[in-house]
Amino acid sequence: MTATPHISDLPMPDLRTGVELVPTRDEGVTETGKDYTSDQEVRWCPGCGDYAVLKAVQGFLPDLGLRRENIVFISGIGCSSRFPYYLDTYGMHSIHGRAPSIATGLATAREDLSVWVVTGDGDALSIGGNHLIHALRRNVNMTILLFNNRIYGLTKGQYSPTSEAGKVTKSTPMGSVDHPFNPVSLALGAEATFVARTIDSDRKHLTAVLSAAAAHRGTSLVEIYQNCPIFNDGAFDAIKGADTKHDAIIPLVHGEPIRFGLEGSKGLVRDTETGGVKIVPVGTEPGQVGEDALLVHDAHQPDPSTAFAISRLTEMGYLDQTPIGIFRQVARPTYDDQSRAQIGSAQDAAPGEPTDRLAGLINGGDTWTVV
């Protein structure tokens, strides 16, 4: 088999989809990416991976079939966080690291919106790390696009929390001694219900992952490897090069054996020694493992241990090996749905005009009347 994944038809294990409560476009109205393009001039550096992601998102949003005014993009600070300005939807370019909290308030207040967060490796994992993990554990219905270029771009080239150890940057002239985060491992550890990884330049895969993320009810985290041609050019060359990508990308397709390499020469099996997973040669020769013995990817597995083990195959130095695809997609009640349900049942139990009920409230307790 080839390394091209087919992931867009992943069946949803949830009862509701991510956009189920969002009003849909009137019948007969067609929209294209142009309708989602604002009148603002895009100001990323030439060659920036953000352009490809923007194009893919603009092209993909009409496919959701939603009313455009019910889509909201919230971002933090950083190059990628300029994203909302270029989309003709509602949007907020907020403050550094805080977009998940703002989106949490918005998504909880409004069930009829499709809420998206655009963030970067510095925004989400450094200054906003706390909000990211808490958004994931709460499972508020929103989709987080984490653009990971493994560098600080807008502040001109300092190392980021995903930069490899030893990286020489303006702030680490002798090499970074900071240990990097693996965003997928972090998200799985934070009990995220949807975790995926994709690549800026693979529009087909990116679009398929975005579709699945939008359809997921709960917080979806999509890590997008994104090249910064100015401060970290070539960081993803191994997974993009025609000669190298077969060995560098481990494609994850739900229900399929995990196999990669030229002509599927490698695959994953459980490692009984470590309890994790390991890469083995695939084939019928001695020392090789047959395809039927390979680990079959199960994104719906409630236990995240195997997904976590797979995430650890990500090379945290120069990126010449990484799993790509949907690591985990499981159903768990969302915070916002449950919060609204509590409000709804409390309101059902307290009929009457709000002003009358307010009068009842403030006149409660021990009162006395002076005549």
Place this chain on the structure above:
Amino acid sequence: MSKQVKQLDRVIIRFAGDSGDGMQLTGDRFTQESAVFGNDLVTLPNFPAEIRAPQGTIPGVSSFQVHFADHDILTAGDAPDVLVAMNPAALKANLGDLPKGASIIVDTHDFTKRNLDKAGYNTNPLETLGEVNDPLAGFAVHAVDLTGMTVEAVKEFGLSRKDAARAKNMFALGLLSWMYGRPTDGTEAFLAKRFAKVPDIRDANLMAFKTGWNYGETTETFAVQYEIKPATMAPGTYRNITGNLALAYGLIAGGVQSGLPILLGSYPITPASDILHELSKHKSFGVTTLQAEDEIAGIGMAIGASFGGALGITTTSGPGIALKGEAIGLAVMTELPLLVVNVQRGGPSTGLPTKTEQSDLLQAMYGRNGEAPVPIVAPQSPGDCFSAAVEAIRIAVTYRTPVMLLSDGYLANGSEPWQIPDVADLPVIDPAFATERNKTVPGKPAKDGTETPDTTEFWPYLRDEETLARPWAIPGTPGLEHRIGGLEKGEGHGNISYDPANHDLMVRTRQAKIDRIADSLPPLVVDDPSGEAKVLVIGWGSTYGPIGAGCRRVRKAGYRVAQVHLRHLNPFPHDLGDILQRYDKVLVPEMNLGQLSLLLRGKYLVDAIGYNHVRGLPLKAAELAEAIGHLVAEAEGIAVDLTPAATTTVDTITEEV
């Protein structure tokens, strides 16, 4: 036996014990009884930051002071007339606050060697009464084994000794209720409800309460019962209310009156958490409470909700405001309605979490990067927290701006009788969401000379001419899709702009918008009975009570002084400058080192004179009166003597405070 009944016009009682002794509950019940009886009252709870500080120690002492009277009073009182001390530490910690002649009712049970040591007593002060070096000389001491009598009284319920002894606070409450002729129905109903699930405990508490009452009636230890007649109050329905409860109700009222669902994003912090707790109970009003992962997330959630067309609120204390600063700036820039509640406490840093202070005024005013003006509203009493919250919401929604509501620890936990307003009298707040495009863009002539038709656009920063507020267009509104954010906006269209002249214009416009709020404010009320005072006392927030009481003392002694109190700290009301100019001397009492003074000096070039205490407690009216007196003497060139004619024992207090 028949007991003597003496008339008093007011009494200050302080209940003091270990943190676990239930003193807050005891004080609260006594307060409720007094409120229902019809006295005017003000309370001052005072407790340590530790939930259970080491038992029997001075740091573990918790107290509750209640001042009740047959007339209108303004403060919880400077010094207690009666101290109820449940252990040696409570006695020692509070003795210094008592004036000579005060009564002390002390539970002798815990005056053991071990507990005396913990409190730092070398000898038992109860055993040296009347001797040389008696630390209790000059006080009327009633040493009673409250715990022992409680345990004896509840024996029939078969409780452990520990549980039995825990009812001693109800015994004390019963005794004090007898002594001051309080109605008991409310407390009995309260106990029945509170301990409904544990009948033994319920019955033991009821029995202790009744036995305490009966003990007062029969024992010879207490020969006198006191009567404090109901106060004359304006007609209406009243309830006793704390500032935090009134504030929470005010927020709900603001939601109802604006028709907006409320979303509160909040991280627990003393002394603001009770607002989170209270609002969490009122989901039926469409109130969503989100307990955030941190202070920043709390305000972030509120901003997100406001962007979505809800009323975003965040509640905290000073340290939380420090963390929220950047997000408040975002709300200033995006011009979204937002309410930020700061229940101030002693600072800096963690400071005094359970004590009161007014030291966050300048933080509210200036605690952000850039020129980021935020309107400030401050309630003046616990009950006033209700209408101050409604007012803050009015400003936030009408002017599309974050508003800072500055309460404090004293208002939060203190209580007073509150005249319940008629909902029909509350202001109606119109969110006036934008629904249509607001800008016509002329068509441009094409190259061939033909005209293209005009088009309409939505400009999110095109302002209302009167208020300078921008339109509030919420997601889901077709045709008004727009982007906002923290980067500088171009005037009108709201797109990112780095243009120097535009930035200058926008900075000035944001300031002008806040300044315009003053157009909507009523004139200040100057309390100057003679109309000839030369000294003006001006304050803000919870100092209203002590300032008013201080001014009354000065006037009662025959001197003239004027008082004005600020509810709006930003912008100041239009007439404030003129009022300040009318007086020779301006005194500014504050529980900080002169923050309002600095603002008044800066804006009005007035020689504001500070009166500043930062002791974690409300200002004392008597001390403040002395300061006012000195200033009156200076301003009018006269001698001022405020000494009251009568001595101040419990039986003879007549002085009005």
